Amino acid sequence: MSRSTVIIKVPATSANIGPGFDVVGLSLSLYLTITVRFGPPSADLVKITYSGEGADEVPLDPYQNLMTRIALYVLRCNNHRSFPPDLVSIHADNQIPFGRGLGSSGAAVIAGVLLGNTLGQLSLSRERMLDYALMVERHPDNVTAALVGGFVGSYLRELDPVASEAAQVPLSEVLPEYPSDAGEEWGLSPPVPPFGIGHFVRFGWSAAVKAVAIIPRFELSTAKARQVLPMEYSRKDLVFNMQRLAVLTTALGQSPPDPELIYEAMKDRVHQPYRKGLIPGLPEVTSSITPGSHPGLLGICLSGAGPTILALATHNFEAIAEGARAIFAKENIQVDWKLLEVVGGSECYSVEAN
Numbered sequence: 001m002s003r004s005t006v007i008i009k010v011p012a013t014s015a016n017i018g019p020g021f022d023v024v025g026l027s028l029s030l031y032l033t034i035t036v037r038f039g040p041p042s043a044d045l046v047k048i049t050y051s052g053e054g055a056d057e058v059p060l061d062p063y064q065n066l067m068t069r070i071a072l073y074v075l076r077c078n079n080h081r082s083f084p085p086d087l088v089s090i091h092a093d094n095q096i097p098f099g100r101g102l103g104s105s106g107a108a109v110i111a112g113v114l115l116g117n118t119l120g121q122l123s124l125s126r127e128r129m130l131d132y133a134l135m136v137e138r139h140p141d142n143v144t145a146a147l148v149g150g151f152v153g154s155y156l157r158e159l160d161p162v163a164s165e166a167a168q169v170p171l172s173e174v175l176p177e178y179p180s181d182a183g184e185e186w187g188l189s190p191p192v193p194p195f196g197i198g199h200f201v202r203f204g205w206s207a208a209v210k211a212v213a214i215i216p217r218f219e220l221s222t223a224k225a226r227q228v229l230p231m232e233y234s235r236k237d238l239v240f241n242m243q244r245l246a247v248l249t250t251a252l253g254q255s256p257p258d259p260e261l262i263y264e265a266m267k268d269r270v271h272q273p274y275r276k277g278l279i280p281g282l283p284e285v286t287s288s289i290t291p292g293s294h295p296g297l298l299g300i301c302l303s304g305a306g307p308t309i310l311a312l313a314t315h316n317f318e319a320i321a322e323g324a325r326a327i328f329a330k331e332n333i334q335v336d337w338k339l340l341e342v343v344g345g346s347e348c349y350s351v352e353a354n
């Protein structure tokens, strides 16, 4: 009898929430859902299919696809040479748009780690799975929120020199682009993650606070949006952000939420000012849509590396989204918008095979 079908469900995330660059993340109600089917052992390569976002552009070769490459990385770190012979197919149904600042790659990384854990029957702890994810996605905000869910703050532990060196391995070595005709020996000894790289805490979240995601119809890769950031910051700008982040992490859990406090606490001087050249209309959206002009709004910022705008609000969602749409329209940018809930973290469960 073959193993039960396994479902892996990973939420979208919005990172930074204004001042918390590379520190805070929020899991949101759009999902990457993977269905993993098993059957009689065979030498055939697993068949990958996609539906939804990115289906027409994502590689379906398991040695090229981000999710299955990560699963293979986890397997090989745990002495499994390849995908198990009873793995028949993987279907990914994806609601998270690519390259928009809603954590599609973070979700794919977490899905890949959970997949590797399932395929190898490894029983990794949640903390250990985070170590694997952080070897691939080096900023913890998206992957931690996608794994554990909610409004989450995280830091990377300072590692001892040996562990630190292991964690600095170039991504191309952690995740080699396996050639499709890769032999058995390819990538057999990948760098195993040090233990306890990432640490996190979940903050309170007021049930009254919803997320309006205003999603421009263009992609911006996170790598490109990180290249425009400076290497150094002034003390003034760092203090500006830290003061706001300290207030924000508690303010978003208070009932009723205070718009005056939150609007100011979602301002940022560490990443948004440098990204405005990549996202026409960004400064006007974040400065002219306010709790005064749009009652119900609490705060507004870039979602992750952009170009999506995240507006946190208690009501008046459509008017807020339409206000942003009008500003982007002046820049000839079309947008879609979605009202999202803050949700729990990733799930992995078995269902009866059919």
Ligand SMILES: Nc1ncnc2c1ncn2[C@@H]1O[C@H](COP(=O)(O)OP(=O)(O)O)[C@@H](O)[C@H]1O
Residues within 6 Å of the ligand: 032, 054, 058, 065, 066, 067, 092, 094, 097, 098, 099, 100, 101, 102, 103, 104, 105, 106, 107, 108, 220, 221, 222, 223, 304, 305
């Ligand atoms: N479900 C997925 N399966 C495979 N690859 C994915 C998936 N989701 C995202 N990716 C890869 O990640 C890229 C987007 O990553 P990134 O630039 O970090 O943007 P985002 O803000 O969406 O995370 C996509 O172009 C694609 O190559």
Ligand SMILES: N[C@@H](CCOP(=O)(O)O)C(=O)O
Residues within 6 Å of the ligand: 013, 014, 015, 016, 021, 022, 023, 100, 101, 102, 103, 104, 105, 106, 139, 141, 142, 222, 225, 226, 271, 303, 304, 305, 306
């Ligand atoms: N802190 C990162 C977050 C990137 O998030 P993504 O959803 O755009 O991948 C950054 O701001 O670069």
